[in-house]
Amino acid sequence: MQITTWNVNSVRTRLEQVTNWLKTHPEVDLLCLQETKVIDADFPQAAFTELGYHTYIYGQKSYNGVAMISRQPLSDVQMGFTAVLERDLGDLDEQRRLITGVIDQVRIVNMYVPNGSSLDSDKYDYKLRWLETLRQYLKILLDQDDEPSQILICGDFNVAVEDIDIHNPAKRETKVMATDAEREALQAVLDLGFKDVFRKFTQSGGHYSWWDYRTGGFQRNQGWRIDYHFLTEALYDRAIACTIDIEPRKLPQPSDHTPVIVEIS
Amino acid sequence: MQITTWNVNSVRTRLEQVTNWLKTHPEVDLLCLQETKVIDADFPQAAFTELGYHTYIYGQKSYNGVAMISRQPLSDVQMGFTAVLERDLGDLDEQRRLITGVIDQVRIVNMYVPNGSSLDSDKYDYKLRWLETLRQYLKILLDQDDEPSQILICGDFNVAVEDIDIHNPAKRETKVMATDAEREALQAVLDLGFKDVFRKFTQSGGHYSWWDYRTGGFQRNQGWRIDYHFLTEALYDRAIACTIDIEPRKLPQPSDHTPVIVEIS
DNA sequence: GACAACGCTG
DNA sequence: CAGCGTTGTC
Secondary structure, three states: OEEEEEEOOOOOOOHHHHHHHHHHOOOOOEEEEEOOOOOHHHOOHHHHHOOOOEEEEEOOOOOOOEEEEEOOOOEEEEEOOHHHHOOOOHHHHOOOOEEEEEEOOEEEEEEEOOOOOOOOOHHHHHHHHHHHHHHHHHHHHHHHOOOOOOEEEEEEOOOOOOHHHEOOOOOHHHOOOOOHHHHHHHHHHHOOOEEEOHHHHOOOOOOOOEOOOOOOOOOOOOOEOOEEEEEEHHHHHHEEEEEEOOHHHHOOOOOOEOOEEEEEO | OEEEEEEOOOOOOOHHHHHHHHHHOOOOOEEEEEOOOOOHHHOOHHHHHOOOOEEEEEOOOOOOOEEEEEOOOOEEEEEOOHHHHOOOOHHHHOOOOEEEEEEOOEEEEEEEOOOOOOOOOHHHHHHHHHHHHHHHHHHHHHHHOOOOOOEEEEEEOOOOOOHHHEOOOOOOOOOOOOOHHHHHHHHHHHOOOEEEOHHHHOOOOOOOOEOOOOOOOOOOOOOEOOEEEEEEHHHHHHEEEEEEOOHHHHOOOOOOEOOEEEEEO
């Protein structure tokens, strides 16, 4: 089974690139999208159903929005934190950033973690609170799951977990995406029992999933690895490959992110 | 000598269409553009100079803007009413709607007449005042010119001069572009001694230069003839053809207007 | 740098 | 329906 995560930065603008990618990657069973930036009514479902996929969408206009494009139907699909946490989360579940479903006894959680803007902003605080809520949410999913848990969480985490996941980690504490506070908040999530499956196969640096549009850093491979698949132990053991496909980032008018694919035996 | 008028509705968006049109119409000596929608600093001059044309631009951001693209250098180029009327025109010369120059002893005046919005608007009043100012402006040009005057005024006049210039003239008094007041204001201009050269060669209706994007009227040829070449008597006598080229309107992402070409012996 | 929305104009 | 500019976001 192959699962891909890809922040497409508008599914409508990138529609042809996404469908072309699916056509050239028929072995991919599930594509998890982030930043679809479109309300459900305007999501280009037909483009995917015509190719034989099932679509599960949880969208919002302009910002955020996630979707899952699956060869097989998913079961137990749920949107947002509230469906699982069953309490009022205030502002933490207003934005559409998280969708989950089950395929072949594996629960997939596809998410778009808040970016955080700047360290002194309310958005940064929101990001930390969101990650803590994610921890609580995943704890329940883990408790609900049969042992051993087979859960995969993937998406754009907007955090680089290690210094080798950043092209220049020197001033990492001054900007969002790699501060200690963000890493600790994410680590608390991973401590529930999730492992970065890319590192099962690749220990070297220089492998990134996102390159800023502004600095033109893709040409010089000045990027960040912020898109991940984190797997529970049992699933991690079954993983046989995890790769980053940088080809879509080379196309004209690309997303700033590129797909990350994991294969599970 | 062939002269073309074309409201391109943004010269940057339409640049390739415009240069392609020039390439396929090498016999055109002068192309008069309206609604270039760009300040002079950002006008894509190089695209025209590379093709061997001289450019004369009088631009404005977002709205209006006129330009002349000429095989031969133009002489005595002037922008706006004020250069000729030499008095303070208040708001009537703030918008960049008029440029003039001389080629082969023929004075060309290229203009974009205000649209007028709706009958009860200040813009409608502005349109009528603008046309009266145009009359005063042309009177001076005529007085300055050697007898017999060889003046051609062309552009988007935003007025249909006759009922056969409108696909459905029934309710023409309720909307802008063919009310009696607009026609009278334009007629006062033409009474200085200008004639609609298209009608020298074609008397039938159904010939238009503009089709509204909104109503999709191009498919059913529901348009308006609002782009003209008006010529002084001496020049009118020398005209040997005047045609509307609807091909550019058939292209993807077209301007809502299409070129009108006049040929003078 | 790129995307989407909104307001304005035609 | 299509253009531009502005704002907000990342």
